[in-house]
Amino acid sequence: MAGSVQASMAERMARVVPGGVNSNVRLEVADRFVARGLGARIWDVDGNDYVDYVLGQGPAFLGHAHPRILARVQAEIAHGMTFGAQSEVELLAAEALIDALGWAEMVRIGMTSTETVQAAFRLARTRTGRPLFLRFRGQYHGWLDNVLISPAEPTPAPASRGQLPEALDQSITIEWNDVASLRGTLDRHGDRIAAVITEPMMLNAGAILPEAGFLETIRAECSARGILLILDETITGFRLGPRGAVGRFGVVPDLAIYGKAVAGGFPASVLAGSAELMSEFASGTNHSGTFNANVLACAAIVAAMEVMADGEVHATVEATGSDLMDQIRSLLSERDLPVQVRGLPAAFHLSYDDDLPVRNYADLLRGDAARYGRLVHAARDHGLWLTGRGIWYVSAAHDRTTTADTLERLARAIAVAETGAVRA
Ligand SMILES: Cc1ncc(COP(=O)(O)O)c(C=O)c1O
Structure with missing residues (x-):
C-alpha cells in the first residue's frame, strides 16, 4: 500500500479527521478509500476491485448504485x-x-x-x-x-x-x-x-x-x-x-x-x-x-x-447466498480448517471455532477471533471486502460470477493467512 494513492489520502485524512475515519467502526480500514461501487463490487482509488460482503455494513442490499x-x-x-x-x-x-x-x-x-x-x-x-x-x-x-x-x-x-x-x-x-x-x-x-x-x-x-x-x-x-x-x-x-x-x-x-x-x-x-x-x-x-x-x-x-415488491430480490439472495455458503464450507473442509459457516443465506458468519453449537455470545467467545482477523486482512489484499467481525452480507447483485471470484480469492487469502506466505 505504501506509495499508493490511498496511502497518501489516508495520511491527509488522518490530519483532518480523527483516526482518519468518520465512524469508529471503520478504524480497521482507515487505509482504504473507495472510488466507486457497482452491484456487488467496489473499487478503491488505486483501481483494485473487491467483491463486497460488507455492503456499507448492510445497507447496499440491492447492490451499489442500483x-x-x-x-x-x-x-x-x-x-x-x-x-x-x-x-x-x-x-x-x-x-x-x-x-x-x-x-x-x-x-x-x-x-x-x-x-x-x-x-x-x-x-x-x-x-x-x-x-x-x-x-x-x-x-x-x-x-x-x-x-x-x-x-x-x-x-x-x-x-x-x-x-x-x-x-x-x-x-x-x-x-x-x-x-x-x-x-x-x-x-x-x-x-x-x-x-x-x-x-x-x-x-x-x-x-x-x-x-x-x-x-x-x-x-x-x-x-x-x-x-x-x-x-x-x-x-x-x-x-x-x-x-x-x-x-x-x-x-x-x-x-x-x-x-x-x-x-x-x-x-x-x-x-x-x-x-x-x-x-x-x-x-x-x-x-x-x-x-x-x-x-x-x-x-x-x-x-x-x-x-x-415482487419477491424476486429475496429469492435471488436466498439462492446465491445458500450456494455461496455451501461452496465456502467445501473449500474450508478441503483445507481442514475448523471454521463454522453459520446463519442464513442473506447474512451469515464465519468463525474459527470448534463444532459445538453457538447459542449466544458466551459461546461465540470460544472462537479464535485473531485467526479470523488474519484471514480478513489477507482477503482485503486479494479482492474480498469483508467485515472484521465475521458477518458476510449478500446482496441481490451477487451472482455466480461473484461467487466464483470469491472462492478463488478466498483460497489465495487462506494460503497467505494460514502460512504467512507473501502477497500473491
Ligand atoms: C441492530 C442494530 N441496531 C441499531 C444500530 C444503529 O444503527 P445506526 O448505525 O444507523 O445508528 C445498528 C447498526 O449497525 C444495528 O445493527
Missing part, C-alpha cells in the same frame, strides 16, 4: 431536500412501508437506528410508566450512553471512554436463547421493565438464530406482564425476507426498528408500530429531527419498496 433507486432519488432531490413541512414522497414512503410490513399501522421515518432505538424506548416508557429495558449480550443498539456496552464482560460495562456509566443502569443484560434466565429476570424485575429489546437474529455477533420457541416465549412473557416487545430489525428488516424477521419467524412485536436495507443504500431508519401506540408521538411524547423523512431518504425508501 439504477432504479438512483433515478428516483435524483428525480426527487432536484426539487429540494428539506422544507420544514411534509412532502408527497414522505407520504408515499410511509404508505409503502406499512403496505410492505403488513403488521404495522404507523411509522416514523428518521435518519439512523441509533436515534430510532431511543424513540422506541421513549414510547415504551410513555406507555408503561416503567424505567428499564431488558436486552441481550452481544447485541448492538447504537452508540449512545444507555446502550453501548462492552460485550466481552458478562456484566455490562461502558465500551467507550467518556461514557456515563450510570446510563447503563437503565438496562438489564442477559444471554440470548436462555429461557430460564429470561423468566427469572422478568420475575425479579418485570414490574420495572418497560420493554424487552432484541435483534430477532443475532447479526451483530455470530449470525445466531433464535432457538425454536425463544422469540415466541419473549412475546408471550411480554404480553403477560404488560411489557413491550421491541424488535431491532435494523439488519434483519427487508433482508431476511420482504417482511423481515417478523415474516421469517412469525413473531409480531409492539414496535420495530428498520434501517440499512430499508432505503436501498441511502440513510434512513424507521420506527413501526400500532396506531394506538405510535399516536403517543402526537400527544406529548417527543420525537424530532431536522432531517427526519427528508426527500432523499423517502425517495430511496419508495424506490426500494418497489424494487423488493
Whole structure:
C-alpha cells in the first residue's frame, strides 16, 4: 500500500479527521478509500476491485448504485431536500412501508437506528410508566450512553471512554436463547421493565438464530406482564425476507426498528408500530429531527419498496447466498480448517471455532477471533471486502460470477493467512 494513492489520502485524512475515519467502526480500514461501487463490487482509488460482503455494513442490499433507486432519488432531490413541512414522497414512503410490513399501522421515518432505538424506548416508557429495558449480550443498539456496552464482560460495562456509566443502569443484560434466565429476570424485575429489546437474529455477533420457541416465549412473557416487545430489525428488516424477521419467524412485536436495507443504500431508519401506540408521538411524547423523512431518504425508501415488491430480490439472495455458503464450507473442509459457516443465506458468519453449537455470545467467545482477523486482512489484499467481525452480507447483485471470484480469492487469502506466505 505504501506509495499508493490511498496511502497518501489516508495520511491527509488522518490530519483532518480523527483516526482518519468518520465512524469508529471503520478504524480497521482507515487505509482504504473507495472510488466507486457497482452491484456487488467496489473499487478503491488505486483501481483494485473487491467483491463486497460488507455492503456499507448492510445497507447496499440491492447492490451499489442500483439504477432504479438512483433515478428516483435524483428525480426527487432536484426539487429540494428539506422544507420544514411534509412532502408527497414522505407520504408515499410511509404508505409503502406499512403496505410492505403488513403488521404495522404507523411509522416514523428518521435518519439512523441509533436515534430510532431511543424513540422506541421513549414510547415504551410513555406507555408503561416503567424505567428499564431488558436486552441481550452481544447485541448492538447504537452508540449512545444507555446502550453501548462492552460485550466481552458478562456484566455490562461502558465500551467507550467518556461514557456515563450510570446510563447503563437503565438496562438489564442477559444471554440470548436462555429461557430460564429470561423468566427469572422478568420475575425479579418485570414490574420495572418497560420493554424487552432484541435483534430477532443475532447479526451483530455470530449470525445466531433464535432457538425454536425463544422469540415466541419473549412475546408471550411480554404480553403477560404488560411489557413491550421491541424488535431491532435494523439488519434483519427487508433482508431476511420482504417482511423481515417478523415474516421469517412469525413473531409480531409492539414496535420495530428498520434501517440499512430499508432505503436501498441511502440513510434512513424507521420506527413501526400500532396506531394506538405510535399516536403517543402526537400527544406529548417527543420525537424530532431536522432531517427526519427528508426527500432523499423517502425517495430511496419508495424506490426500494418497489424494487423488493415482487419477491424476486429475496429469492435471488436466498439462492446465491445458500450456494455461496455451501461452496465456502467445501473449500474450508478441503483445507481442514475448523471454521463454522453459520446463519442464513442473506447474512451469515464465519468463525474459527470448534463444532459445538453457538447459542449466544458466551459461546461465540470460544472462537479464535485473531485467526479470523488474519484471514480478513489477507482477503482485503486479494479482492474480498469483508467485515472484521465475521458477518458476510449478500446482496441481490451477487451472482455466480461473484461467487466464483470469491472462492478463488478466498483460497489465495487462506494460503497467505494460514502460512504467512507473501502477497500473491
Ligand atoms: C441492530 C442494530 N441496531 C441499531 C444500530 C444503529 O444503527 P445506526 O448505525 O444507523 O445508528 C445498528 C447498526 O449497525 C444495528 O445493527
